[in-house]
Amino acid sequence: MISTATLQDIPELNQLVNSAYRGESSKKGWTTEEHLLGGIRTDEADLAASLQKPNVTILKYTESGKIIGSVYLEKQVDKLYLGMLTVSPELQGGGIGKKLMQAAESFAREQQLKKISMTVISVRKELIEYYERRGFENTGETKPFPMNDPKFGIPKQHLEFIVMEKTI
Template identity: 40%
Template structure:
């Protein structure tokens, strides 16, 4: 992240990474919600507010991710404030990448690229896996393009959106579905 970006957002330090703890759950829920849903999400480019209303996550699912023995929730702090996160879940031969969130007012400044690079490092170097997998709402062409610029490939494998399950939000259109994306993690 450039000094200009950090300074313009009121931050002076470099981002630090650490595994989330149960004490982080309320801040993580607030961060994920702010990045994807409601008016606050419109300050960034990752908003889904035009596709979905309602919640993106809840304390129970974030707690489950934090306590998952086969995964880790990485948090990113700037000057002691939680500003970004992601969840990695270890799978046979791969790692699932999800819950990727950056504070909306900091989006576009390079923090997301740093989070993705750290997730790739953990998956490759600490877990020994050669691939990241994720699912993205197909209608999020701008987000899919961002991931493609970072080496992810569209697979053409789709899964339905969980209509009727308010834990995932309230769809504003009837055609939502997820596409699986993958990225190879060559050994370094």
Template identity: 40%
Template structure:
């Protein structure tokens, strides 16, 4: 699916499309601004207190865009990319990741609309019945947000890749990824 019709909930019309190679620079900047550094503190999804360094890089974003069974959904408002998320087909499930909303737009319901569109899209496009994601387990506020959207904690943990600076520089010793799941039926 390349382009979804715009959605309008009164104040903000959004357009959803598959990201292309020409979007990589803009998407890296968006993802970094939502999670790392001082700019991320303008929103509530910041990881700046638990991780320094990069969240992603151009190669990582390009890999998501170009991998078979993978999409990076770009979300535009007035022709400008304001959010994105990774969707990857994994059998009867889809993986949701690399979710970023411009910090100044966080907290206004945009994320809720985007995740609903992502769920609709993977059901329609791939016929999947579940969505999976991993969240850093110490991010209780973020996990609670996903739980309010119907995701449930599984208790299944994956170690954080300490020593691999492509994922950031940990500021704590207790980081791990927890698998969250949601049935899409």
């Protein structure tokens, strides 16, 4: 079931996101960033701050009372920014990410937004290909990766983001 996350979900969301992107547990899935970044992906304070913004929604995918997927959505002026798409490493490849992406598109339509935008680390070829299969295109725009902000992780090499968009 997909629903909107609340402040009460923060501890479980924090554990899920960090387990999917960083550390030993992330290596069980294909979305790991462990080889690119050290440190954590997020923390409870950042998640709480995000959820308290009026233009931010985090959708959660729950099964048997446990959060096994989530996606960060931020309503911007003329588009929806999508970030931190997360599926439990043990369950990746089972369609949960696809369902969360479909829910994000429905959310964008409800908000009368015609585009979804995201940033992806440029060396994450498999992730870029995943989003391309779902209709996202590389806009050609790049953005610097925050190199000195441990909130985003500690880079193990030079990184930058590419901007991808999908018209819905």
